[in-house]
Amino acid sequence: MFNRRVIVAVLVAIGLCSSAVAQQSAGPLPSWNDSAPKRNIVGFVARVTAPGGVDFVPTEQRIAVFDNDGTLWCERPIYFQGMFALDRVRALAPQHPEWKTTQPFKAVLDKDIKALLGLDEKGIAQIVAATHAGMTEDAFASTVRDWMASARHPRFNRPYDSLVYQPMLELLSYLRANGFKTFLVSGGGVDFMRPWVEKAYGIPPEQVVGSSFVVKLQDSGDGKPVLVKDAKVEFIDDGAGKPVGINRFIGRRPIFAFGNSDGDRQMLEWTMAGDGPRFAGLVHHTDSLREYAYDRQSNVGKLDKALDEAIAKHWTIVDMRTDWNAIFPPHETATVGVKR
């Protein structure tokens, strides 16, 4: 009556077990099922690394770029940097008694979800400026590290930097083992990512491209110069900004790119518009049980035009529910240890 298949189906239904346990594979990318995306990735890597092959790519040109939010880690209920900003408003509130009666800070402190969802650009900019500027880069990095060590995701009750996708960690390691240099190219703040991504992804700070505020060199008074974050936005590394950021920071065109939303469309197009073998991938969030399911109608990580383009151009689309047999690392502290 209760054979193994039924038990697995029940466990899957209540979210305690991967939908794909039976398909778990050996070899590289164990958390990827043996479906099209994994075959595309392994096939591509085999082609570009085969010495003497027509598609061989020299090591120094094996540049792989990854979006962060929704591609390498979870981005729900809102971008985690947004969660950080809200937590910072609460932490800083005692030093700003006026926030109790001043919007948009009042909405944060009162947990007024309706007001928060209705914030306009000016309101968002005020919260960002109050939590991300007017301090040194070193002080901001310490704040990010402290938050990462103490904050917990409201649904999964785990540290945010443990809500990284296990299959993507395996992909990063697999590419590096095959001579690729892996870069983050994210709309998130570059100095919000750098304090933790080396440990989480094995991607060093100098391989992180992101949005930034203007930073200025100042005399700290004790003869030691410091770098101070201004409240002025310098660069938004999203949409058409991603190829610009790649050009500015990396200076050559990637041959491999992975994203999950319309903000990654131009990065994927830019990658695919070069000569020779190229790979473009999209993570499609289809798994409401183990993670979240959203695409065309979502406020966070909207995937609409890029999905149409991926289908039309036969880019690789990962169906999270059916292509991945694991979502997050089994343990909170599990991080990839391989560098670069």
Place this chain on the structure above:
Amino acid sequence: MFNRRVIVAVLVAIGLCSSAVAQQSAGPLPSWNDSAPKRNIVGFVARVTAPGGVDFVPTEQRIAVFDNDGTLWCERPIYFQGMFALDRVRALAPQHPEWKTTQPFKAVLDKDIKALLGLDEKGIAQIVAATHAGMTEDAFASTVRDWMASARHPRFNRPYDSLVYQPMLELLSYLRANGFKTFLVSGGGVDFMRPWVEKAYGIPPEQVVGSSFVVKLQDSGDGKPVLVKDAKVEFIDDGAGKPVGINRFIGRRPIFAFGNSDGDRQMLEWTMAGDGPRFAGLVHHTDSLREYAYDRQSNVGKLDKALDEAIAKHWTIVDMRTDWNAIFPPHETATVGVKR
């Protein structure tokens, strides 16, 4: 009567022989004499790489930054990017008949040295805009490569990218062999450097920090996006801009820095202001026979405040004439082959 010492002295005097042939050393850094700078470098590297030592620095933190003009290659009679700009004005002149009668272009075409030396910022900006903007990044890179293959230095009659300092090539390789990651941090244009520095220095494009114009993503018309250089300056990576550029592109503080002019002062200060073992070096141009001699009064590569600070703080100062037994690689095509 004519013993070996006299012969060497005569050869040195007429510029045919290194002043330090007798001191040439084996082991690492063969073009460095066994004087203080070499001892400082080798001693520093030994300390930070000794496992278990008090000054040990993990590999991922071994970030070394180098200025380019005057530190890794020659910068006289004017910055080589300036020579490139003047050559480009001449090459583009047939398409701009109005330049024959319009300043500052007329001065370039007439080789009017006096007018060129008197150019104000606006005039320089006009030449730079006419030669560095309004084209795609790919087209600009091709132009730089073509120029590098055909242009010759007026005094040495060699390609500009062969006028790199042999002792510094050895230093770059030596640092990389000891686990350092080497970066260029130059006031020069980032996209002027990237097409040739990988071959010349073993430094890949993604490890080049430099000045830049605004670059925009555009539709080329055939469905393939292109990146186009605007005439608007985006970032000047010089002086106080160097720590800002290091923070933006590298995201961590170097432990080793080398420069040659006042434009490198803040980069050296920023490097030295961190904790733990640190190294700051200056190339002092003292060799009018083999290269050039200039410092406090120079228009190009002025070394004044940084020299005072280096003396006061016991930074390493390379006396080109006495500390180096070779200046340029023996052959025009000599380039370092080691990557990263």
